[in-house]
Amino acid sequence: MTVLRLKSETIPVTAGQSVLDALLAHGVAVPNSCRSGVCQSCLMRLEDPSVEIPAAAQAGLKVSLRVQGYFLACSWQPTADLAVALPGEGLDFHTTVLANEDLGAAVRRVRLAVPEGFVWRAGQFLTLLRNDGLARSYSIASRPEDGWLELHVRRIPGGAMSGWLHDVVQPGDAMTVRGPFGECFYTTGRGEDTLLLAGTGTGLAPLLGVLREALAQGHAGPIRLFHGAVSAAGLYLRDELASLCARHANVRVQPVVLHAEGACDECVVGALDEVLLSAAPSDWRTARAWLCGDPMLVARMRKRLFMAGLSNRSIFADPFVPSAPA
Numbered sequence: 001m002t003v004l005r006l007k008s009e010t011i012p013v014t015a016g017q018s019v020l021d022a023l024l025a026h027g028v029a030v031p032n033s034c035r036s037g038v039c040q041s042c043l044m045r046l047e048d049p050s051v052e053i054p055a056a057a058q059a060g061l062k063v064s065l066r067v068q069g070y071f072l073a074c075s076w077q078p079t080a081d082l083a084v085a086l087p088g089e090g091l092d093f094h095t096t097v098l099a100n101e102d103l104g105a106a107v108r109r110v111r112l113a114v115p116e117g118f119v120w121r122a123g124q125f126l127t128l129l130r131n132d133g134l135a136r137s138y139s140i141a142s143r144p145e146d147g148w149l150e151l152h153v154r155r156i157p158g159g160a161m162s163g164w165l166h167d168v169v170q171p172g173d174a175m176t177v178r179g180p181f182g183e184c185f186y187t188t189g190r191g192e193d194t195l196l197l198a199g200t201g202t203g204l205a206p207l208l209g210v211l212r213e214a215l216a217q218g219h220a221g222p223i224r225l226f227h228g229a230v231s232a233a234g235l236y237l238r239d240e241l242a243s244l245c246a247r248h249a250n251v252r253v254q255p256v257v258l259h260a261e262g263a264c265d266e267c268v269v270g271a272l273d274e275v276l277l278s279a280a281p282s283d284w285r286t287a288r289a290w291l292c293g294d295p296m297l298v299a300r301m302r303k304r305l306f307m308a309g310l311s312n313r314s315i316f317a318d319p320f321v322p323s324a325p326a
């Protein structure tokens, strides 16, 4: 029988069971959310460096974590005994809530103080850890130069973390974050490229991060941001986006809604992927795209952009994969 060793405990693993499921079944509180290798909440460390970690269990992890033996517990079904450890204090940062404000559209903007040593790029995501072990990922809309971490949190009906952030969390409260993670950020060079940014709902948060960074870096090429929602009531930060367009001639923001009823004057009614494709640049070799939010839509937009001619290397995507049932 395969076993996990965690501190002084020995925990059995049944055939096909992941490290995460084996530990949870044994009552060990390992933070987790998506259980599909996306959110990186279930990060753990292998204690024996001689054991080879399967590539799938380290997919998406930055090199510095990979070389230290970190892996995603939901993505490893071990077939031999392993000694493992929880990440501990080294990866977690303590911070406080600076502000928690209503942006409309069931979204709150939560600003956190920057913990010492937390280094990120606008558009990446972090894991928010509640004291009881609840873990969820949120994208970072702000740049380090802003001096705070800006998160946009949409209320999910019955949602454990989003409900708590909407109803309970106040400025001054203590928080723990882990990260940053992900590759959804602007990189310098190719400053004339056409940048396509598309997302639904709070998918706007990482896109705003990318947009803010691109402008701060003096990106000169066209920047097209497509913000999708079911109806106009689901759009937010419209004044802030309009003011960005007014100040930067190369930026255009296009709200896209599915329902014509109540649509704003500037809204285009239609499916986000259709509208995005209709803005195709003449030369895909000088384009880059960032796609965030609803996982099915992100997958569809990625596929359609690729089929249209955009290289996979030029597509950066963060699907907001929800938590899996316990």
Ligand SMILES: Cc1cc2nc3c(=O)[nH]c(=O)nc-3n(C[C@H](O)[C@H](O)[C@H](O)COP(=O)(O)OP(=O)(O)OC[C@H]3O[C@@H](n4cnc5c(N)ncnc54)[C@H](O)[C@@H]3O)c2cc1C
Pocket (backbone or CB within 6 Å): 033, 034, 038, 039, 125, 136, 137, 138, 139, 140, 151, 152, 153, 154, 155, 156, 157, 158, 159, 160, 161, 162, 163, 202, 203, 205, 206, 318, 319, 320, 321, 322, 323, 324, 325
């Ligand atoms: C990389 C990444 C980045 C993310 N960034 C953001 C962000 O910037 N802003 C943000 O608001 N969210 C973001 N999310 C989603 C976030 O992590 C949580 O999943 C979300 O806040 C819901 O958590 P909850 O605890 O409130 O709901 P839960 O208690 O986890 O869910 C309650 C129920 O609702 C279902 N559910 C959860 N989400 C959805 C959904 N979107 N649509 C339909 N059903 C759902 C669950 O499956 C469950 O049945 C991101 C996710 C990932 C993986």
Ligand code: FES
Pocket (backbone or CB within 6 Å): 031, 032, 033, 034, 035, 036, 037, 038, 039, 040, 041, 042, 043, 072, 073, 074, 075
């Ligand atoms: S990556 Fe393992 S729970 Fe999300």
